[in-house]
Amino acid sequence: MTTRIAFIGLGIMGLPMATNLVRAGYDVHAYNRSERSFEGTLAGSIAEAVTDADVIVTMLPDSPDVSAVVLGADGVLASAAEGALLIDMSSITPATAREVAAAAADAGVRALDAPVSGGEQGAIDGSLSIMVGGSAEDFEAARPVLEVLGATVVHVGPAGSGQTVKAANQLIVAGTIGLVAEALTFLDAHSVDLEPAVAVLAGGLAGNRILDRKAAGMIAHSFDPGFRIDLHHKDLGIVVDSARDAGVAIPLGAVAAQLMSAARAQGHGSLDHSALLLVIESLSRRPA
Incomplete structure (x- = not known):
């Protein structure tokens, strides 16, 4: 070439x-x-x-x-x-x-x-x-x-449409990570074996890419950055601002943005965005 x-x-x-x-x-x-x-x-x-x-x-x-x-x-x-x-x-x-x-x-x-x-x-x-x-x-x-x-x-x-779709992508990803983090914390609190639980969840309607790609690391509390919390926090700021400008309500997205902000405030900004689990655990008083 x-x-x-x-x-x-x-x-x-x-x-x-x-x-x-x-x-x-x-x-x-x-x-x-x-x-x-x-x-x-x-x-x-x-x-x-x-x-x-x-x-x-x-x-x-x-x-x-x-x-x-x-x-x-x-x-x-x-x-x-x-x-x-x-x-x-x-x-x-x-x-x-x-x-x-x-x-x-x-x-x-x-x-x-x-x-x-x-x-x-x-x-x-x-x-x-x-x-x-x-x-x-x-x-x-x-x-x-x-x-x-x-x-x-x-x-x-x-022009600009690619970034708008990316903002929507980051909204969905953050919300899904938050729900997976809640599910893992919920299952662990009930002494469920997490790996087979994730396997069966991934095979049903709850299946998603976060379970496929991130759950194993979340279970192991391994948060080597593939996409850092700092960057996802930035992206969610774009989502919130763009939604406000367009007059669009994003109640679930606003909560996801707050949780990502909390993760950053707790010093996890350099970790993978799946470290949102640490925030859910801290809220549940179930630290690793």
Whole structure:
């Protein structure tokens, strides 16, 4: 392949995603603020990574990071070639995504917001779910790259739509983690053997991806971060703000956001979001 890709952000998610693009045969030039080991080419600056890139992928922690990296004086748009395709795969506010798309259009750059779901393992496996906002034409241009990274790649509407769907995703995930945490604490309080209990729950109508992927770690109280509480707390802030702006009631989501905030306040921000279990246990006075 002759397509050159600039990849900005080699964190928990970004590094395996960029690595998968290298292994798929793309010429990947990556930049990260801190030094990382990487199979492709490491650039010394954003400008060095972006110059002459056909596709630019950003995978950053939050809206201010995307604004700084993309819109800043030494950012992506300052060095991107006209006609380049910018794919922001960070989880940010829909408003920031629309701002980036407008600025990109002014610079002659095509832009998509394409946040992901699936966590670190999904990034490693190339099995992410990717929800894409932007024009249908630009989505089709990006599809070969996105299909290296994800198993489910769907165009969901105009600029900002990908981020709106991601917010809904994070709402559902947080609520489900909270309910699984409550169920595990409830079962343990009644001296039920947790592993077979989870197996039978997962095979019925209560079955869900959180039971499949997170329950074993929750039972073992192993919370190595695949997706940190700090990040999910940020995402739920986007959900709450966006719901308020639209006049949408999210009573269950508001409780999930409060619980995630409590987990962060208790010092669990660097743990996997499944550590929400610790909050439920503390409320139940049943610490590990």
